[in-house]
Amino acid sequence: MSTETGRARRTVEVTGATTSTGAVPAVRLSSVSVAYGGTVALQDCSFEVARGETLALLGPSGSGKSTALKAIAGFENVVAGRVEIDGRDVTALPPSARGVGFVVQQYALFPHMTVRKNVAFGLQARRTPRAEIKPRVDEVLRMVGMFSYADRLPRELSGGQQQRVAIARALAGRPDLLLLDEPLSALDTRLRQDMLVELQQLRRDLPDVAIVHVTHDQAEALALADRIALMRNARLESIDTSEKLFHTPPTEFAATFLGGADILPVRAVADIAAGEIGVLDHGGLPVRARSVDGVAADRHVALAIRPWAWRFTRTSPSNGFEVEVDDVQWRGSTRHVRVRIIATDQRLGVDVPVLEHAPAPGDRLYVDVAPHDVHMVPADKSA
Numbered sequence: 001m002s003t004e005t006g007r008a009r010r011t012v013e014v015t016g017a018t019t020s021t022g023a024v025p026a027v028r029l030s031s032v033s034v035a036y037g038g039t040v041a042l043q044d045c046s047f048e049v050a051r052g053e054t055l056a057l058l059g060p061s062g063s064g065k066s067t068a069l070k071a072i073a074g075f076e077n078v079v080a081g082r083v084e085i086d087g088r089d090v091t092a093l094p095p096s097a098r099g100v101g102f103v104v105q106q107y108a109l110f111p112h113m114t115v116r117k118n119v120a121f122g123l124q125a126r127r128t129p130r131a132e133i134k135p136r137v138d139e140v141l142r143m144v145g146m147f148s149y150a151d152r153l154p155r156e157l158s159g160g161q162q163q164r165v166a167i168a169r170a171l172a173g174r175p176d177l178l179l180l181d182e183p184l185s186a187l188d189t190r191l192r193q194d195m196l197v198e199l200q201q202l203r204r205d206l207p208d209v210a211i212v213h214v215t216h217d218q219a220e221a222l223a224l225a226d227r228i229a230l231m232r233n234a235r236l237e238s239i240d241t242s243e244k245l246f247h248t249p250p251t252e253f254a255a256t257f258l259g260g261a262d263i264l265p266v267r268a269v270a271d272i273a274a275g276e277i278g279v280l281d282h283g284g285l286p287v288r289a290r291s292v293d294g295v296a297a298d299r300h301v302a303l304a305i306r307p308w309a310w311r312f313t314r315t316s317p318s319n320g321f322e323v324e325v326d327d328v329q330w331r332g333s334t335r336h337v338r339v340r341i342i343a344t345d346q347r348l349g350v351d352v353p354v355l356e357h358a359p360a361p362g363d364r365l366y367v368d369v370a371p372h373d374v375h376m377v378p379a380d381k382s383a
C-alpha cells in the first residue's frame with residue numbers, strides 16, 4: 001500500500017471509450033499485466049463488464065483470477081496496461097478512490113465490532129453524514145437478511161451469516177461495481193446452495209450493479225454469470241456468454257474445465273463444411289461429429305464429449321466404440337463409469353442416472369453418442 005500515495009498523485013483521465021453497445025463499461029481491463037517478483041500472475045489481460053452484467057472469472061487454482069480482481073480493486077501493482085472504471089483511468093488510484101465493493105473468501109470482519117458497526121465502518125471512514133448511515137446500514141442488512149442480527153459480534157454468527165455481513169458491508173457504499181472473490185468457498189455444501197440462491201436474488205435487487213465474481217466452481221459460474229471469462233496460466237483463455245462457452249466450447253480447456261468433457265484426438269477423413277456432420281478417424285475407428293466452423297480433410301482436431309452425452313449399449317453403436325469398464329464411482333444422482341476404448345486405450349467417463357442399471361468393472365460393451373453432442377475443438381498443442 002505504500003506505493004498508493006505516489007500512484008494516486010497521477011492525474012485521473014476520463015477516456016469516454018465505449019462498448020460495442022455504445023455504453024461506457026462499468027470496468028475495462030486493457031492488456032493488464034501483474035507480476036510478483038519473477039512470477040507473472042496476470043499477463044496481457046483484457047475484458048470489460050457492462051453495467052448490470054455479472055462476469056465470472058473461472059479457472060483452476062493459481063490461474064490469476066484473484067490477481068485480476070485485485071488489479072481492478074487497486075490492491076495490486078499493475079506493471080503494464082490500464083484499468084478503467086466507468087470510463088475513468090484508475091490504474092494509478094488507490095483502492096479507496098475507486099468506489100468498488102470488495103468481498104473476499106474469509107469475510108474479514110472486525111471481530112470486536114458488532115454487525116452494524118462492521119457495516120457502518122466504511123461509511124464512517126468516508127465521512128458519510130451520520131443521518132445517512134443508519135438508514136443505509138439498515139437497508140443493506142435487510143437486503144442480505146441480517147437485520148435482526150445487527151447487534152451480534154461476528155463470532156456469534158455462522159460462516160454463511162458472516163459472509164452475508166461482508167456482502168452488506170461491500171454494498172453499503174452503493175458501489176456500481178461489486179467484486180466477489182470466492183465468496184462461497186469457505187461454506188459447506190448446503191450453505192453454498194442457499195447462498196447461491198441468495199446471490200441470485202441480490203443480482204435481481206441490484207439491476208444496475210456490475211459484478212465480477214471469482215470462482216473455481218463451474219456450477220457457481222453457470223448459476224450466476226451472464227458471461228464467463230476462463231483463466232489459465234495467468235492468461236484469459238476464452239470469454240463468452242455462459243451458454244455459448246458451455247454448449248460450443250472453443251478450446252479443449254473450455255470443454256474440459258466447463259462441463260468436464262473428455263477429449264478424443266481425431267483426424268478429419270474428408271472436408272466437413274461449417275455446420276455439417278462428417279466422419280473423423282480416431283485411431284482407425286470412425287466417429288461422426290458436427291463441425292461449427294468446418295474442417296479440411298486430414299486436419300488433426302479434437303472431439304470433446306461430455307460424460308452425460310454417452311449411452312451404454314450391448315449392440316454395435318451407430319456412433320461409438322467398444323469399451324471395457326475400468327471403475328464405477330457413485331456420485332449421488334449419477335454413477336460415473338470410467339471406461340477404456342479397447343482399440344485405442346483412450347479413457348472416457350460416462351454418467352449413468354442412479355436409477356438406471358450401470359455396468360460393472362471388467363464388463364465389455366459399447367458406448368454410443370449423438371453426433372450433435374460431440375464438439376469439435378482445435379487440438380491443444382500446450383496440453
Ligand SMILES: Nc1ncnc2c1ncn2[C@@H]1O[C@H](COP(=O)(O)OP(=O)(O)OP(=O)(O)O)[C@@H](O)[C@H]1O
Pocket residue numbers: 036039040041042059060061062063064065066067068216
Ligand atoms: N502475493 C503474492 N506473491 C507472490 N506470488 C503470488 C502472490 N499472489 C499470487 N501469487 C501467484 O500468482 C499466481 C496467480 O495467483 P492468483 O491468486 O491470482 O490465482 P487464483 O486463480 O486466484 O488461484 P486460487 O483459486 O488458488 O485463489 C499464482 O502462481 C500465485 O502463486
